[in-house]
Amino acid sequence: MQITVSAGKGGTGKTTVAVNLALALSESHSVExxxxxxxxxDAGIFLKPENENSEPVTIEIPEISEDVCxxxxxxxxxxxxxxxxxxxxxxxVYPELCHGCGxxxxxxTADAISERSKIIGEVRRGSTGSIDFYEGDLTIGEPMxxxxxxxxxxxxxxxxxxxxxxxxxxxxxxxESLHGSDFALLVTEPTPFGLHDLRLSxxxxxxxxxxVGVVINRYGIGDKSVEDYCEDEGVPVLMKIPxxxxxxxxxxxxxxxxxxxxxxxxxxxxxxEEITRIVNPRAKSVEV
Amino acid sequence: MKQILVISGKGGTGKTTLVSSFASLAGGKVLSDCDVDAADLHLVLSPRVxxxxxxxxxxxxVKDSSKCTECGxxxxxxxxxxxxxxxxIDHFRCEGCGVCAYVCPEGAITMEDVLSGYSLESSTEHGSxxxxxxxxxxxxxxxxxxxxxxxxxxxxxxxxxxxVIIDGSPGTGCPVIASLADVDFALVVTExxxxxxxDLKRVVELSKNFEVEPAIVVNKHDLNHQKVSExxxxxxxxxxxxxxxxxxxxxxxxxxxxxxxxxxxxxxxxSEAIREIWRKVENKLLEL
Ligand code: SF4
Ligand code: SF4
Numbered sequence: 411m412q413i414t415v416s417a418g419k420g421g422t423g424k425t426t427v428a429v430n431l432a433l434a435l436s437e438s439h440s441v442e443x444x445x446x447x448x449x450x451x452d453a454g455i456f457l458k459p460e461n462e463n464s465e466p467v468t469i470e471i472p473e474i475s476e477d478v479c480x481x482x483x484x485x486x487x488x489x490x491x492x493x494x495x496x497x498x499x500x501x502x503v504y505p506e507l508c509h510g511c512g513x514x515x516x517x518x519t520a521d522a523i524s525e526r527s528k529i530i531g532e533v534r535r536g537s538t539g540s541i542d543f544y545e546g547d548l549t550i551g552e553p554m555x556x557x558x559x560x561x562x563x564x565x566x567x568x569x570x571x572x573x574x575x576x577x578x579x580x581x582x583x584x585x586e587s588l589h590g591s592d593f594a595l596l597v598t599e600p601t602p603f604g605l606h607d608l609r610l611s612x613x614x615x616x617x618x619x620x621x622v623g624v625v626i627n628r629y630g631i632g633d634k635s636v637e638d639y640c641e642d643e644g645v646p647v648l649m650k651i652p653x654x655x656x657x658x659x660x661x662x663x664x665x666x667x668x669x670x671x672x673x674x675x676x677x678x679x680x681x682x683e684e685i686t687r688i689v690n691p692r693a694k695s696v697e698v
Numbered sequence: 699m700k701q702i703l704v705i706s707g708k709g710g711t712g713k714t715t716l717v718s719s720f721a722s723l724a725g726g727k728v729l730s731d732c733d734v735d736a737a738d739l740h741l742v743l744s745p746r747v748x749x750x751x752x753x754x755x756x757x758x759x760v761k762d763s764s765k766c767t768e769c770g771x772x773x774x775x776x777x778x779x780x781x782x783x784x785x786x787i788d789h790f791r792c793e794g795c796g797v798c799a800y801v802c803p804e805g806a807i808t809m810e811d812v813l814s815g816y817s818l819e820s821s822t823e824h825g826s827x828x829x830x831x832x833x834x835x836x837x838x839x840x841x842x843x844x845x846x847x848x849x850x851x852x853x854x855x856x857x858x859x860x861x862v863i864i865d866g867s868p869g870t871g872c873p874v875i876a877s878l879a880d881v882d883f884a885l886v887v888t889e890x891x892x893x894x895x896x897d898l899k900r901v902v903e904l905s906k907n908f909e910v911e912p913a914i915v916v917n918k919h920d921l922n923h924q925k926v927s928e929x930x931x932x933x934x935x936x937x938x939x940x941x942x943x944x945x946x947x948x949x950x951x952x953x954x955x956x957x958x959x960x961x962x963x964x965x966x967x968x969s970e971a972i973r974e975i976w977r978k979v980e981n982k983l984l985e986l
Contacts, residue, residue, distance in 0.1 A: 417709075418736050419709060419710060419736050419738070420706075420708060420709010420710045420736070420868040421708060421709040421710010421711055421868075422709075422710055425893065447869075449868075449869035449870040449871045449874075449900075450707055450708055450868070450869055450870065450893075450896070450897040450900060452708075452892075452893035452896055452897065455892045455893050455896060470777075488796065488800070490756065490757055490794055490795055490796050490809075491795070506875075509778075509793055509795055510777065511777055511778075511793065511795030511796075511797050512775075512777060512797060513795055513796055513797045513800060516775075516797065516800060516801070517800065548870065548871060550870055550900055550903045550904050550907060551870075551875070551904060551907045551908075552871075553840060553871055553872035553875050554871065554872065555869075555871045556793075560778075560779065577869060578709045578736065578868055578869075579735035579736050579867070579868070579869075580735045580736070580832070580834045580835060581734075581735040581832060581835075581836070581837070581839045581873070582835075582836070582837045582839070583871065584735075584835075585790050585791075585835050586791070589790060589791065601951055601954050601955065602741050602954055602955060602957070603714070603738045603741060603954060606736075606738060606741055607736045607738070610735075610736065610834050613834050614834045614835050617834065617835060618790060618835075631948070631951045632951050632954070632955055633955050658921060659921070659922065661891060661893075662889075662890060662891035662892065662894075662921055662922040662925055663891075663892060663922065663924075663925075664891075664892035664893070
């Protein structure tokens with residue numbers, strides 16, 4: 411079962427929920443954790459993985475043999491990303507714009523384009539207790555997070571519970587994280603910003619046909635608008651985490667709060683049971 | 699004309715709180731919200747939209763099933779796993795590269811423009827604002843950011859304003875890279891938490907990569923003194939000024955609920971700290 415923890419707005423407690431859920435479940439289930447927030451991977455701060463080894467993530471970008479190139483410009487014409495430009499006596503590739511699709515080498519009639527692998531980041535694998543831990547890391551300055559998430563998600567197994575910590579927002583890296591998920595657990599805070607961004611997340615998950623549930627973090631600040639919205643929209647509120655200075659302090663020191671407050675382990679297990687109940691009637695193969 | 703950017707790496711550290719306050723403190727300027735997949739600035743500034751333009755930042759493959767002979771060439775050609783075993787195109791994954799359309803011998807696939815989002819030109823009580831709305835789940839957030847920035851710059855020129863204030867997006871990927879392009883100075887908002895520090899380092903490195911000078915603001919600085927000193931040590935070691943410390947202040951959320959900036963809502967606490975930061979930013983702008 412694949413549960414993706416996501417949020418429209420950053421800083422609402424996505425990583426907190428994902429990490430604590432994974433730790434609570436790992437006592438009685440096989441859990442794997444994937445940090446898909448590859449632009450700012452922070453879950454490792456809380457889970458402190460051991461024995462990490464890393465694999466690079468690459469994309470294939472074009473390389474031009476100037477001695478056979480006829481400067482016809484077909485490649486530049488074909489490229490949808492303006493990543494290759496032809497001048498009268500040279501061809502320039504802009505690696506940061508290139509998606510590595512391979513179209514330019516296909517269209518080149520002079521056979522002047524070969525490809526080379528460019529490293530854009532890495533996926534690290536380690537373990538935290540019984541949890542299999544993966545984290546993607548986008549090299550600073552590289553724009554495209556999606557290939558890293560796509561690569562990392564190939565590690566997801568059907569039998570285990572996979573908890574994915576998605577990036578914030580609703581753009582392509584979030585879509586890639588949600589892709590194929592059985593459930594989207596959306597974390598928000600009870601404020602107008604939280605509500606606005608929650609609406610966007612619910613919309614995306616629904617378009618992708620993924621059932622949703624909400625966790626309200628810092629419950630007690632702000633107003634009732636998130637709860638009213640959830641009720642009107644029929645979105646279940648599965649957990650409320652109070653606005654508690656102790657929880658905030660633990661967070662600031664990189665300590666998952668289930669490790670300090672035992673009763674929260676039970677609550678996260680209940681949360682998981684409710685998710686299972688929501689998913690089960692419609693999931694393909696869930697055995698938990 | 700000068701452009702300043704407010705970014706954070708980590709989401710939810712108070713970027714929009716700062717920008718909305720600057721909006722009411724700064725004299726002649728144009729505002730620009732480049733956090734296109736979770737744009738929240740409008741919730742505080744209640745803009746009146748004067749112009750809304752469609753924005754298309756890319757294409758998407760569309761298949762005419764009646765022409766498809768199920769030869770599988772598109773499936774083999776697509777490097778983004780966007781075509782499944784039944785040769786159906788998954789529009790959430792399609793990057794619009796056009797390889798499938800190129801290889802299809804039956805001409806069954808065409809590339810169509812997608813509506814990626816909108817750019818909006820608005821007036822607020824604190825001046826003009828250019829903002830964007832990314833269609834939920836769309837690509838091209840970086841391109842939309844570039845579009846918004848160009849429009850904001852042009853509008854500032856037309857209005858004879860000397861300053862553009864830009865609210866950036868979280869992370870380090872394409873929208874952030876696009877928002878860094880030719881700004882004069884970046885304010886990086888962080889919080890004294892383990893993840894705040896980790897994300898701060900990444901985004902500072904990014905802004906240096908793009909030769910934009912960063913300065914740090916520590917929000918909720920009274921949450922964890924130990925972490926504040928770690929941030930200070932990091933800043934000192936990298937020769938980055940810390941130009942402000944904002945205390946935790948429950949009025950920040952109250953102001954948000956009321957749809958006001960904190961500097962309009964109250965005078966002490968966070969409000970006072972932000973006024974002080976703005977004075978320093980103004981001095982900094984004079985030096986540039
Ligand atoms: S590989 Fe694709 S994106 Fe890269 S330059 Fe060639 S056509 Fe453009
Ligand atoms: S346009 Fe490119 S990404 Fe989209 S389905 Fe075709 S080959 Fe795949």
